[in-house]
Amino acid sequence: MASSDDTVEILKEIRDEIRRTNQRLDTTNGHLDVNNRRLDAVETTLLILAAQHRFVVRYTQNMSERDDRMEPRLKGLETRVGKLESE
Helix, strand or coil, X not given: CCCHHHHXXXXXXXXXXXXXXXXXXXXXXXXXXXXXXXXHHHHHHHHHHHHHHHHHHHHHHHHHHHHHHHHHHHHHHHHHHHHHHHC
């Protein structure tokens, strides 16, 4: 049977190891907090970029549609100007 001093030493070693484990967990949690903040910043940036991308796509589509509507009008004007210049 182990002596009282041996038992005390074993319990002290267990206590010390638990403290070291808790310190490592605290460090790991700190790293996770930093990484979570970074991921939040990345997510926010991606959401902003997605909104800007949607705006650019809508603007480009509108400009394209406007060009399609303008083409027949421009052709008509060119024809009328051509007739006026030839008179």
